[in-house]
Amino acid sequence: MLRRVFEQGAYADRALRKVAEGLDARDRAFATQLAFGAVQRRGTLDHVAAHLADRPVDRLDPPVAAALRLGLFQILYLDGVPDHAAVDESVELVKADAPRAAGLVNAVLRRGADEGPRIVAALTDETPEQAAIRHSVPEWLARLWFDELGPDEARALLAAGNQPAEHALRANALVLTARELLARLPVAAHLGLEPEEAIVADAPFDAHGSPLFAAGAMLPQSRASQLVAHAVDPQPGDRVLDLCAAPGGKTTHLAALTGDEGRIVAVERHAGRADQLRATARRLHAGSVEVVHGDAAAFTAAEPFDRVLVDPPCSGLGTLRSRPDLRWRATPQSIAELTGEQRAIIDAAANALAPGGRLVYSTCTLSTAENERQIDALLARRPDLALDQVRTTLPHRDRTDGFFIAALSRTL
Numbered sequence: 001m002l003r004r005v006f007e008q009g010a011y012a013d014r015a016l017r018k019v020a021e022g023l024d025a026r027d028r029a030f031a032t033q034l035a036f037g038a039v040q041r042r043g044t045l046d047h048v049a050a051h052l053a054d055r056p057v058d059r060l061d062p063p064v065a066a067a068l069r070l071g072l073f074q075i076l077y078l079d080g081v082p083d084h085a086a087v088d089e090s091v092e093l094v095k096a097d098a099p100r101a102a103g104l105v106n107a108v109l110r111r112g113a114d115e116g117p118r119i120v121a122a123l124t125d126e127t128p129e130q131a132a133i134r135h136s137v138p139e140w141l142a143r144l145w146f147d148e149l150g151p152d153e154a155r156a157l158l159a160a161g162n163q164p165a166e167h168a169l170r171a172n173a174l175v176l177t178a179r180e181l182l183a184r185l186p187v188a189a190h191l192g193l194e195p196e197e198a199i200v201a202d203a204p205f206d207a208h209g210s211p212l213f214a215a216g217a218m219l220p221q222s223r224a225s226q227l228v229a230h231a232v233d234p235q236p237g238d239r240v241l242d243l244c245a246a247p248g249g250k251t252t253h254l255a256a257l258t259g260d261e262g263r264i265v266a267v268e269r270h271a272g273r274a275d276q277l278r279a280t281a282r283r284l285h286a287g288s289v290e291v292v293h294g295d296a297a298a299f300t301a302a303e304p305f306d307r308v309l310v311d312p313p314c315s316g317l318g319t320l321r322s323r324p325d326l327r328w329r330a331t332p333q334s335i336a337e338l339t340g341e342q343r344a345i346i347d348a349a350a351n352a353l354a355p356g357g358r359l360v361y362s363t364c365t366l367s368t369a370e371n372e373r374q375i376d377a378l379l380a381r382r383p384d385l386a387l388d389q390v391r392t393t394l395p396h397r398d399r400t401d402g403f404f405i406a407a408l409s410r411t412l
């Protein structure tokens with residue numbers, strides 16, 4: 001699975017789902033921890049491996065690199081696996097694909113067990129280059145956050161990106177309250193966080209396999225993501241447009257906030273995801289949702305909308321904790337491309353908004369090009385819009401995903 005992610009750019013969660021089929025819950029949890037950890041910490045692991053092997057990891061055969069990353073991850077970051085077991089397992093693994101490298105893997109990992117912890121402890125994050133190695137991100141990302149947030153905030157954010165994500169759920173108010181959900185969950189959890197429908201489980205559990213999920217009583221959704229529908233603040237009877245809607249966490253939340261007494265038009269370009277969105281709306285009893293399969297940038301409204309939400313594709317840099325491969329997938333180039341798509345969708349949203357209506361733009365990323373600068377440019381293009389509110393959540397401060405949420409109103 002790791003080789004598919006490292007060598008073919010496969011998505012870590014999908015690749016893992018395939019190979020973890022058939023494992024029991026405990027083995028699956030361990031496989032997830034290993035696979036996600038080795039992908040997430042790749043930057044730091046490669047630094048240590050290069051030091052110990054005396055050559056850059058990209059000069060090693062791919063199966064050798066994968067075995068070293070897996071072995072070093074266990075040695076450096078997992079307490080439950082004895083070092084000798086991590087070494088032996090990795091040597092066995094490499095024997096299958098590159099038997100002649102078994103000696104090298106054995107020698108590097110043995111040294112890793114002796115010297116690796118000291119090498120990692122000595123890493124600093126004074127500069128973006130050092131921070132990239134210590135916190136295991138590409139250098140451009142460390143530099144971006146140092147420049148845009150300042151060094152202290154950037155270091156805290158980078159460190160938070162390697163912490164486990166909180167297990168947040170949203171109680172579907174069309175079915176039950178958060179307190180009622182808490183009483184029925186199979187794991188300990190707590191309430192009292194913002195927003196009021198949020199529950200945070202104290203341990204991971206198979207939320208998607210739960211009967212509560214099947215009954216539409218809840219769904220996994222980060223607390224930051226749950227703030228978005230509240231920013232839209234839809235009222236019963238409102239006409240609401242959700243322009244990038246699948247898989248539907250926010251669409252169905254909008255429906256719940258109106259008591260399912262509004263009209264919610266949910267646009268999604270990808271056909272398969274539009275089907276998934278329909279299924280989510282059905283499961284969550286959101287009968288007021290009408291799914292439109294189409295391009296949001298080309299959407300034209302026969303009648304204007306009271307509320308419009310734009311939650312466009314973005315670089316996702318606020319969600320590094322739950323998407324271990326994302327940091328290696330995103331590039332400055334992909335951010336530049338996304339800003340063009342976002343801008344076209346924002347313009348369609350502004351055109352669909354009624355006078356006096358509210359427009360909310362949200363992303364799960366932390367890059368000014370996709371956030372603050374998008375809103376500044378919109379306000380310059382559209383003097384009929386005024387900015388009411390901006391909120392940014394930060395993983396290290398708010399213990400949820402990093403989101404940007406801007407609410408604007410149409411004045412004319």
Ligand SMILES: C[S@@+](CC[C@H](N)C(=O)[O-])C[C@H]1O[C@@H](n2cnc3c(N)ncnc32)[C@H](O)[C@@H]1O
Nearest residue numbers: 244245246247248249250268269295296311313
């Ligand atoms: C960030 S996700 C939306 C998440 C969703 N709002 C939720 O809370 O579950 C962006 C979605 O927009 C869709 N998308 C991308 N470009 C689009 C376009 N031009 N028109 C409509 N949908 C688009 C993607 O397929 C993806 O499902």
